[in-house]
Amino acid sequence: MATLAASAITQPMAPRAHPLRRLLARRAAAFGLVVIALFITIAIAAPLIASQDPLAASWSAIRKAPSAAHWFGTDEIGRDVFSRVVYGARASLLAGVVSVLISLSIGVPTGLVAGYAGGKTDLLISRLTDALLACPFLILAIALAAFLGPSLTNAMIAIGISATPVFIRLTRGQTLSVKAEDYILAARAVGNPGWRIAVRHVLPNVAPALIVQATLAIAAAIIAEASLSFLGLGQQPPAPSWGSMLNTAKNYVDNAPWMAIWPGLSIFLLVLSFNLVGDGLRDALDPKQTGTRR
């Protein structure tokens, strides 16, 4: 990571370069993209990559240290930690993406309506958003997951709903600023209906900020899913999840530390990568940053 940071040297960059090129020019973001691609490949090809069945217990191989047979060691009932980490990528990535899709599908239309309609509609939506934001993200997610019942699906719904107010507020704010532009006035002057202006003219201009926020929100959602699974409210045993693996590992930290190291490292790497890509996207999509790269 130090190399990555040290490589983040300010260098001139073509001001009109495509955002994707500007993103890839940032080495930290490019590193993040590679790691995310790697994890996606691992999640998709899990049956091919995992050396053993992630659910198969072996009473003769309980808490075995890493070896040629078990690269990451085994857990408290002899399951292969490497295979469980590989399959665990599915739960984390799925939770990260689906939760954010839930947030986007509720937050963006609501924020658009609030920002575009204004008046009492805006006031009502803004106060509702304030109320949701007043409940700390994870505490709200825990409460929702508790009432909905523990499962990965419910955890994704809980995380998605808890993260929604951020998207409402962001979309509303961006819509308010785009609404004041001349081209919106022109679109209105030629008789476009309100919904069409919001969808065809406002939304595309709000999208860059939403893409950045969504990327960072995936990182937060992955940690939230791991947290809920750690507390027993996410993926249910015996299905593998990095959070639930850490929950078990904390009881064996003195005699089987490998049980804690690999799932934690996987969460860290994936979250770090989404954060790096999010930061890179923010710089790449910001017109003020076009002259430099980090």
Add this chain to the structure above:
Amino acid sequence: MFAFLVRRVAIVVPTLVFVSMLIFSLQQLLPGDPAVVLAGEDRDPNVVAYLHRKLHLDDPLPVRYLYWVTGVLQGDLGESLRIQRPVLDLILEKLPVTLELAGIAIVIALCIGIPAGVVSAYKRDSAWDYAANVVALWGLSTPNFWLGILLILLFSVTLGWLPASGYVSPLEDLKANLAAMIMPAFVLGNAIAAVLMRHTRSAMLQVLSSDYVRTARAKGLAERRVVLKHALRNALIPIITLGALELGTLLSGAVLTEQVFTIPGFGKLIVDAVFNRDYAVVQGVVLFTATAYIALNLLADIAYVLVDPRIRVS
């Protein structure tokens, strides 16, 4: 100032009303008859009937909400079905432990985040800047329960310096209390330090390029004085608001940290309540947290106006 206060409080009241509605509606998420679910596995018909009466479940939803919110306004957050004690009593009993943990965590976060942010901004694009950014990224990307496990592995299992879990009251034994709290507080402070560092850096970069800093330098003031007295003092103002906003992170983090280090605080209360299906406690904790968050934000806004004369004048 008075007009500002009135305006600010006018926003808080509807927010609180919506928060109460939101938290009340959580109970509607329970599948089937809430009384049957709340009665636990035994589903004793007498308990179910008692809960129906107590929670006014036969009344229409708005009437039930009014009953509930009237109770809340009188300090009645309901009763724990498991422990048979008022929820407010349970919260007030556990709160000091979490407040102590949060207090130490904030001190650690301030001690790491602000100096790192100042150095990072002052030595922009240097090795110090990159190192501080790496630390911030580490803080933002590390799940705190994993960091907790790693610290236990290092300081408790390997070195044997600190206890792996448990809590001792500071009134009983201050040294043992600090030994038990330092690891969880560091875990909790780590993520906040990262956020503080990033904000301090960006605020310092803005302030360091302002005219009055140039003037202070032109007057021949020592660089240390320019940075620490002139620049940092102004850069710190937005951090007041940030500190209040981080309360959410702190409480969310406390839930996990207390679980890892088995600390009997506010966070452990909500997790235990979830597993005991003690929904009144879950609702009470969320309501208490949200109200505290809103109150702290209000205080931060007022403090912001008080410390920054420019806002007061405008």
